[in-house]
Structures are given as structure tokens and as C-alpha cells.
Amino acid sequence: MNRSLVPVLGVLAVLLIAIAFVNPNFVDPPVFLAFLKRAAPLALLAAGQYFVIASGEFDLSVGSLITAEVVIAARLINGDADATWWVIVLLLVIGALTGLVNGTITTRFGVPSFIATLGMLLILEGAVFLWTDGAPRGALSDEFRMFGRNNVVGQIPWSVVILLLLGVGAVLLMRSDFGRTLMATGDNARAAALAGVRVSWVRTTAFILSGLSAAVAAVLLGGFGGVSAQVGRGMEFAAITAVVLGGVALGGGRGSVVGAMAGALTVESLFTLLNLLGVSGALEYAVQGLIIIAAVAFTSRRTDEHPRPGRGIRRGRAHHSVLK
């Protein structure tokens, strides 16, 4: 097993055991599946963000992309069941297009992805409310909400099935040629380019995958929570946090997609545990902040003890390699 997975799986196991200890019902299949259902959108988003981060970039636009997608879906479907399917296809197309634009601006024009996707965040937020005059309108159909809300068979929710299928897909993708070139690009873009990797295209594809993951997360979140102008707020930071907790280095070339998704489950189980312990909703953020800093401090110390060949022992990955 990948060594970078050890810390996150350890933390996740401790948290899950702690939850089960506080609330023994947690191990009942329906309760545990409900937990996975809640975690599915963030886990998918973390997988998408993983591709971008592993390639050495950032995607800050996914939060407002989710909001935009949900608001667009509600306005276009407007309660009409027949519109469900083409709207879902349209959402996926919009997600992919957003990723394509992010990737093109970053790779062709040399704009740092932090700025390119920050600009995209502002544009999407402005555009979607411009279109709806400031407040979400319309309604989602039951067929649309089925994916985020209902079960496929028995007690197994749609969102868990989707998470499993896409998760397996992501793992297989990382084992394919694309995955290898993605890691090579994130590790050392110049070396990868000299070895014949089409770096621009690899990075753009990573942004497209991230946009698609935001579209799927939007379908699940819209179904689960309904239409609101707040639905995606802060999701970009939650996804990046999850990815980093999962042992993936900002700056690229390290970590695994399983780790990123495990990181998302860790964030979600942290919420669940804090809730069970009755930590007030407000202080929850403070505890979350502390734990995230501590966890990353712990992982970055661990990885520093085993410098990778060719990188120089004290090459400052800590605060320096972030935003190139």
C-alpha cells in the first residue's frame, strides 16, 4: 500500500472508532450509509481537486461552480420532470467547459491557477446571480433529487453507488498512462515535457476532471439539500483541505486519489464527532482549524524525514513550493 496513505487512514480509523464509541448506532448499516451519503459530494470534489493539485495547480472555482450548477438546474428544470435528463447532461457540459477554460487560461496564457480560478470564482458567482436577478428561482424535479436523496435498492443510497463507481474510475485512471503522466507533470513539469508529455493538455484535462466532479457534486448536493445560493460556499477550501489531509502535497507530484477521498471522509467524520460531542456549531470551526493545522504539521514532518532523491534535503517545500 502507498505509504502516504498510512497517516490519513490511521486518523480516519481513530475518528470512526471514536464516533462508534460515542454513538453505538453508528455501526448499523443505515446509519453508516447515511454518513457516507453525506460525505459523498465532498469526497467526489476532493477526487477532482486531487487531479488538479497532483498536476501542480489549484482549483478555487469549484465552490461557486457548484452553486452556479444548482441554481441553473433549478431555473431550467422548474419542476418539469421531462427536463431532468438534458439538464443533467448540460450541467456536466458546463462543468467540463469551466475546467477547459480554467486549464486554457492557466496553461496557454501562463496565469497562475490560483488567480485564474479565483477570477473564475468571481465570474461564475456574478454571472449566475445576474441571470437569476439575485435569488435562485425555479425548482428541481423529484427525478433530479433522486440521486442525492433516494436509495437504489434497499438501504443503499444512489450517492454511495455513484461515489464507489467514480472512485474506482479515478483509481483506474491514475493507474493508466494518464495517471503516470499526471504525476510526472506535477513532480517536475520540465522533465515531463522533455520526456514527451504534453504538459498543457495533461493539466487542462485535470481541470476538466475537477469541473466534472463539481457538476456531479452539484447534482448530489442539489438533491440532498435543495436549492440555495449558499450551497457551494467554502466547498473549494473544504476540498483542498481534504486533499491535503489525505497526504497529497500542494505543489504536485505526490499522494494518491484514495488518500484524497479518505481525507474527505476524515473531514466529514470530524464534523460528525464534534456534533455528537455537542461542541457548539460555532466552536466547531475553531476545533476544525486546529486539527487541520496539527494534522498537516504532523504529515509534513513525517515526509521531511524521508526526502525523495533528487529534491535536496532542505528544499523548502514547507512554505515555498506552494504557488509556483
Next chain:
Amino acid sequence: MTAIAARVRLPSGGGVHLALALVLVIGAVIVAVDGGNLLSQPSITGILHRSAALGIVAVGQTIVLLVGSLDLSVAYLISLCSLVAAETMAGQEGMVLPAVLAVLGVCVVVGLVNGLVVSLLRVNAFIATLGMALLLRGVIDDQYDGPAGQVAQGFQRIGYDRIGPIPVAALLMGAVALVAWFVLTRTKLGYRIYAVGGDVEVARLSGIRTAPVVVTAHVLCAVCAGVAGLFLASRLGAGTPTVGTDGGYDLESIAAAVLGGTALAGGKGGVVGTISGVLLLAVLDSVFNALEVDPFFKNVVRGTVIIVAVAVYAVRTRRPR
């Protein structure tokens, strides 16, 4: 060394001044066609007022960006500082100085923690300051339900008074920028900040102890956020838990600095460009306000301007190779 210093001193985002001039001229023409006057005295005062808070934060953000770090906690820190200031003052003139000192104390602690976590614990600055943002958010949400405290009457003059056409707020922004400019270009600390941001390993091998430089930069950035918090408290008359996040000061300050030619990777740029970047955004806002454009459209244009401007810089710097 002097050659390097001389090169460093040049504002690398020279284009932003040109862009600012262009936007000002084009904006003035468009507003004039619409029957308004962008260059009227109230309008210019408005532009300066609008840019003060973001300008002060962005100057601090520029310092941490130059050292190769960044600070995502400034928005919540601003809110917290406005609350601390207003609660300490509680409307009494005599408590202004203690309030200012309390705010600076909070900022120094937050900056120290940010800097130490980044430099000694070697946590990625993005995560470290995002964690700090969550921490501050937790404290604010737990302690305050809404606006609290009241600033002293005399203190409100910082937010509203002006000397001739120039608001005191703009003078405050100018003073902060001037101090930062002096520190960055005329002191040992400034050269070290550029050196560490340019290449931390080279700086270390040249005998610079890099950790204190990074920590100092974070403290300076936090203090700037505190000054912005004080200004916003004086403007609103009370402390407000959402004043920092509503202004989007975390990401917008980074955008303004980069718009002004400061490199995200560190080591390149300066506060002069940043102030032009902030003024550019404020002029755009004023043009849209004068034309009574849908406020949501503003975000679309802001995002586009930021992307296009940075793309132009990037393409221009790449060409000579």
C-alpha cells in the same frame, strides 16, 4: 548586491499604472457620455474611500506574498479586530489608545502564530492560514451574534473626515503603504524578504536566518489587517462579525497584489503596484456605480479584469525568452 537591489526596487508590474490610467480615462469618458462626472471631487473622494480598507490589507498581503507565503486569515482577523476595538472603546474617548493597543496585540499574536506554523512547523501557508481563518471564525461565531461595542465619537473621524478632497482614510492607506515601501526597499529586513521569497534555499546559504524573516512578514501582514479593522470599525461605528468576510478581503487582497505585479511565488513586486491595483478595482466599482450597473455584473467584470491583466503580464514576461 546593489545591482540586485536596484533591479528589485523597480516596480515589476509597471503595466498596472498604465492600466489604471487607461481605466480612469475610458471610465471618465463613458461616465461623461452617461451624463455623470467620474472626476468630480465627490466621486474621487468616493474612490479613495472605497479603496482604503482593501488597500491597507493588500499592502500587508503584498509583504507576505513577497516572502513566498500568503495569508488567508485576514478577512476574519479584520472582523475580530473591529469587534475588539469597538468593545474596548465602548464609546469612551479615553479608551481609544487602549483599544488600538489591544487590536495590535491580537494582530501580533495571530501573525506570530501564522509565521511560526509556516516557518517552523513547515505547514504549507495555504493550509496554515486557512486553519487560522477557521479558528478565528470559530471564536467570532462563538462570542458574537451581531454588531457589538461602540467606537468613541472622536474615533469615527478617521472614517469620515477629509482634508480638502482627500479623506483621512486615504491618508491612512498612504501612510501604511509608505511605511511598507520604506521597509521593503530601504531596510535590511526588506532585502531579506525579497531574498527569502526569491529562493529560500539561496537565501539560507547566503547566511540569512529565514524563519525570523517569514515570521516578521506575517506579523506585519496581520498588523495591516488590524489597521483595516480599526478603520472599518470607525466607519461603521461598531464592531461587526461579518465586515471582513463580506468585503472578501482575503482573496481580493491577493488579487489586488497580483494585479499590481507582485508574483504569487514570491520575491517580485512591491506595494506601489499593489496600491495601483487597488485603485484600479475601486475606479471600476465607481464607474459601475455611476452607470447603475447590476451589482452582480461587477463581479463578472472584476474576475475578467483580474484574469486578463495577469495574462497580459505573463505573456509579456515570457516573450523575451
